[in-house]
Amino acid sequence: MKTRNIKSLALIAFAALALGSCKDQAKMDADKKAMEEKIAMEEANVKAEEMKMKEDAKKKEMMATSIASVASENAELSTLVSAVKAADLDKMLSEPGSYTVFAPSNNAFEKLPKKMSIAELGKPENKEMLTKVLQYHVVSGVITSDQLVAAIKGANGKYTFTTVGGKDLTASLKNDKMELKDEKGNKTEVVLGNVKASNGVIHVINDVLLIK
Template sequence: MALSFPVLAADPIVGGAPMLPTKDIIDNAVNSKDHTTLVAAVKAADLVTTLKGAGPFTVFAPTNAAFAALPAGTVDTLLKPENKAKLTGVLTYHVVSGKVDSKAVVAAITAGGGKAELKTVAGGKLTATLVGKDVIVTDENGGKSKVTIADVYQSNGVIHVVDKVLLPK
């Protein structure tokens, strides 16, 4: 059975900008107009140096619309200096160690009898499943996010764009 995961050709366009595999996660993300909130949050949490590091990392990157869908005031509250630890926890909950591309995710879902558990660098767990041909990532609270763009390769990992913010317990 052929399973699909929305995959783009080399140098995909994300947020109006080409994502070059020769650049790191941060150097690409800052050019995406769809990820300005994520970039601001990464800067506020002092994670720029980490995500510019060797990795490899797999990032489930929520769009601006995903952040906007959170309850009113959530993003502003998280961006306050006194909430840096909580913000860091939310952001690192979207990161998995290693370069887990779509083939690896689908293979893990198949091997797991329909679901794959992914351990985040925050220490939490995400569960990946297939719903039709869509990969759905579920957080520990039951929140679901769809991968809308997969396999955006970076020099230090891979990004999968998601349509909802995933929240740790």
Template sequence: MSMKTKLMTAAAVFALSTGAAFAESHMSADGNPMVGGAEMFPTKTIVENASTAENLTTLVAAVQAAGLVDTLSGPGPFTVFAPTNDAFDKLDQSQVAELMKPENQAALAKILTCHVVAADAMSDAIMGMIADDNGDHAVTTVGGCVLQAKMDGDMITLTDERGQVATVTQADVKQSNGVVHVIDTVLLPAE
């Protein structure tokens, strides 16, 4: 099977598995993706769009506390695996509060950059890489973390260096400086 056929097959599987529900519940009347009740505009940056999403407020606060606003507002391209507020709620809240303190900015930046790839990787490309690597594709992040991208049925999953698995719950939210894939678990670097 050629790479083009694999990508087309992977894209078709993804579209079939998420298409109707995604189109109805995650798209605005203008055809733009909706995240956390907010319309995501492909002409705005990752930070500009994320700042309007009700389910990404913890991520936005963490990006601000880590001093990464300017970076993620830059030209990119970036692929951001964006954990929701519910994903952050799975963590020990005293540790989250500790990480948000100015003296822990470097540790927080390390965690957040484990969610960023210096490329514009749409879901069909990720699924193609997974298929090409026999079901398990290593993804190196800006923060130096290595995530393992796999398929779980028709869903893309990412396993962090601690063995935690995040599922992409909303893919391909195009931004002016990259793409966002919403995930359900915070990815952590090895201790």
């Protein structure tokens, strides 16, 4: 009888020990899993931060060579740069995108009649008109000089395209030089083409394009 009781007690103790061991193992497994999840989360956060830093650096580099930045470094385009800022279009031309800008030189703005001068258009009450005029000089997508020449020749000498403001421009060739005709029938010449920027290309023109 005593022997049976001893065996029973031994079995109970063994079972208790085994159960305790199982609980300890389960706790160890749970702790290990929690630690692994914490490490994985920390690694994911580090990678996300590194990715953000790379994207910020890339964006900063892009903005430093954007259309707005490239134009601001050209003394002959200072009037245009001031106008773009007054119309709040500098952000659009600084951020990622793809644009072709026909940029009037300072001399081009000086040719404008007084009522359309940059001094008048730059007034707060004329901001809407200034914006429309500037948008008439911007086209979505990159159009290089070679592409524009090819398009002109492919369209039997006159190629019409639409600006971001929804208005049309017509391009043609005269003595191997590119000309643009605005809605009022005025013509201007591209005097410097293919000025590259990170978000597009700039073609300098010697007149301001006007809408009806």
